[in-house]
Amino acid sequence: MYSGFMSTPERLIESTRELLWERGYVGTSPKAIQQHAGAGQGSMYHHFAGKPDLALAAIRRTAEEMRATAEAVLGGDGPAYARIESYLLRERDVLRGCPVGRLTMDPDVIASDELRAPVTETLDWLRDRIAGIVEEGRAQGEFTDALVPQDIASTVVATVQGGYVLARSSGSPAAFDTAVRGLLALLAAARTSAARS
Template sequence: MSTPERLIESTRELLWERGYVGTSPKAIQQHAGAGQGSMYHHFAGKPDLALAAIRRTAEEMRATAEAVLGGSGPAFARVEAYLLRERDVLRGCPVGRLTMDPDVIASDELRAPVTETLDWLRDRLAGILQKGVEQGEFVASLDPREIASTIVATVQGGYVLARSSKAPAAFDTAVRGLLTLLGACAPSSPTPASSASRANSQ
């Protein structure tokens, strides 16, 4: 791995673990096994390196989500696969955690990849849910954008619950609850008795 790559990957790890303030240039250099001269040869400074790291993390999150959401099959199955995919929930979301970092949120440049990624995820989920509505998987009254926002909020909130309780089960419970609610949005099929009653009345 080249020196710039080591610096970016080290910054990604440290941002995830310590946040922006806790990620000092010295800590990055030690983690990457690079000298101060090497770091400032490739990057203008800590903000420049942090931006490269955040962009890389955002790109990875999109690719991981798309690998599941981009599959074939019914909308519910694709959303379910996304919600149930393997995660290190006790570490939290590497992108979502940045929203709680005041230094990242205060910087338009550092915040942009975070906002763009979460917006992309909501839009991607909304598009899948919209197809589900159009194909009759969900009731016509379901609002794809509202449900997409609920999915993202549940995942991010699930990370918080799991980290707070130090138990992945808290995340799993939130996800199962959401899937139950989403499953309840399927159109109700008429029972044989009700179908027969309608036929006799015609």
């Protein structure tokens, strides 16, 4: 499954990331991680103190990747609306859900300050990043002053996370796409007449 060039700790982290996304924390046993990674119990406990330590490394890696993916779109050039639109329309594996957002549904992750921290930090970062873009759009006269940047940013994040839930519930990415189209229509209506022309 993994390249022969990948170290044992890397295989363990990557396996844990995959299993957390598929099964959640409770459903990800040390044995399943070892089997998925092709690593023995001794190797796992040589590199990590236990499942919580390995899960934390995996969650941090997933959170960093999510930030990098979002920044690649949000940090581009262009008007604020276009950058937010690109973020909302970027390709996603909608039916799998968000590997970070899904962790908020895991009671063991939420109960642990340490495991929850990278999840909270990532979602906070995303809201702040989008709010900054909305503020840029207001400052440049692209959006009306009626838009409250933090409110819009929370709405964007909630639409994406809720869109995943709707898509998984219906078994179709169409539900996600509908939510995104609705939000983009609302954002487009909040653009100034100068920005629309």
